[in-house]
Amino acid sequence: METWSPQNLRRRRVSGELGGRGASERDRDDQPTGRSQRQRGGTFFGVFDAEELIGMGVVDSARIGRKDDQIQLAYLYVSRRFRGRGVGVALFEAASNCARELGASALYVSSAPTENTVDFYLHRGCSLAPDPEPGLFAAEPDDIHLLCPL
Ligand SMILES: CC(C)(COP(=O)(O)OP(=O)(O)OC[C@H]1O[C@@H](n2cnc3c(N)ncnc32)[C@H](O)[C@@H]1OP(=O)(O)O)[C@@H](O)C(=O)NCCC(=O)NCCS
Numbered sequence: 030m031e032t033w034s035p036q037n038l039r040r041r042r043v044s045g046e047l048g049g050r051g052a053s054e055r056d057r058d059d060q061p062t063g064r065s066q067r068q069r070g071g072t073f074f075g076v077f078d079a080e081e082l083i084g085m086g087v088v089d090s091a092r093i094g095r096k097d098d099q100i101q102l103a104y105l106y107v108s109r110r111f112r113g114r115g116v117g118v119a120l121f122e123a124a125s126n127c128a129r130e131l132g133a134s135a136l137y138v139s140s141a142p143t144e145n146t147v148d149f150y151l152h153r154g155c156s157l158a159p160d161p162e163p164g165l166f167a168a169e170p171d172d173i174h175l176l177c178p179l
Contacts, residue, residue, distance in 0.1 A: 033111065035119050037077045040127075043087070044070035071103060074123045076116050083108045086120040088127045093137060093162045099176065100133040101165065121153050129179040138175040139165050147173050154178065 069090070076084040087104040102124050107116045128136045137158065140150050154177050161174035 033076060033078050033083060033114070033116060038119055038123060039075050039077065040123065041073045041075075042070065043073045072124075072127050074120050074127075076107075076111075076120060078111070083111045084116040084120055086124045088124045088131075088136075090131065092133070093165070094135070095160065096134075098132075098134045099137045099162075100128040100131055100135075101137040101139070101162075102128075117149060118153070121150075125153075125177065125179055134179055136177040136179060137162060137165070138177065139169045139172040140175055142171050142173050147175075150175050150177070 071087050071089045074086040074088075075082050084107040085104065086102065086106075089101040089103045091101070093099045093101060102121075105117065105120055105124070107120070125136055136155075138150055138155055140147050140155075150173075155175040156177075158174040158176045166172075166174060
């Protein structure tokens with residue numbers, strides 16, 4: 030029987046470009062100007078069952094939004110057989126705390142447009158982003174763009 034506990038959640042800083050769901054062209058832009066040049070990388074969260082990675086989340090370090098006060102949850106994934114057991118909630122809470130520590134007032138989520146995933150985020154306090162980030166919206170126009178106040 031696989032087990033996991035919140036103690037199995039580890040956090041690491043990563044540098045370099047962040048791809049992943051909703052990563053905008055801005056994030057891949059190598060021009061010498063722009064926010065992406067000033068702030069690259071992010072924070073990786075992994076949940077492990079023994080040595081196996083069973084869930085992961087990535088928080089971008091770049092500020093987005095008109096007021097530069099939002100930070101994107103760049104990635105969230107839980108292995109199928111561990112879903113519905115609190116791993117996603119633990120990762121989402123760790124990501125929210127991380128974005129809060131970085132001074133953001135909201136976590137930006139470009140959610141896969143499936144009912145389960147959108148419900149997961151709505152139940153965590155997210156709501157529709159009134160003003161989706163243009164780069165992220167262009168990258169994932171079918172996604173549901175959400176904001177979670179921190
Ligand atoms: C969306 C996703 C990350 C959720 O991860 P998860 O580990 O299944 O989520 P959790 O188990 O933490 O939470 C799911 C529900 O189970 C409940 N739950 C929490 N602990 C539980 C437990 N021990 N037993 C049963 N249910 C539990 C949660 O309260 C939550 O319900 P709610 O949303 O109605 O409040 C996961 O389904 C996934 O990886 N999906 C595919 C990839 C994806 O869509 N990623 C997001 C891209 S934007």
